Amino acid sequence: MYIKRNHQGDIIALSKVAAADFTEQLADDDAQLLAFLQSEKSSEQLALEQTDTAMARVLEDVVGLLVEQGVIRFTDLPAPAQDKLLARRELRGKRQGIELLDDGDHLPL
Template structure:
């Protein structure tokens, strides 16, 4: 996820320990170090600015998206709905996620929780 549209320049200011303490889209005397807008360090800094409730809500949203995806797959598998009944945009997103998950399972780096007994 990109936090800023590509094409924007991001400049940062660091404290004595080297941690980011300020960002700007405009270079200034004390905010002059350029970083790419997709920098993981920049993402971590921006995440740290979010209230903890917002971060928890975002994590919950991600989990609910996975639950919804699983429910849709179950309904399709049971014949309750047809995949083609879904809007084209939804079909595209679901197919893309299925492909990405297949690639991830091929790497076998992380468990996606599919084997949980609920």
């Protein structure tokens, strides 16, 4: 991405192509670029992103409950969904093994 800065050195605009005022190029994962993009999000976008993690946990718990009750089999889920759920289960298991923070829900993996 090509960026335009103000006199204070802050990013004020982006372009996919080089242009007269867009001569400095940054990598797509540059911290300054990511911070600028984050600052440009609407309050609705930010609120939605904040609920994404909680919603992912709710869906994991619903899938776990459906599997436990025999409504669905874990293998009925698409392979990418299985992989993601297993990866998250493993990460949560490692985190709970450390027990630095309590997520407060006391639900089994």
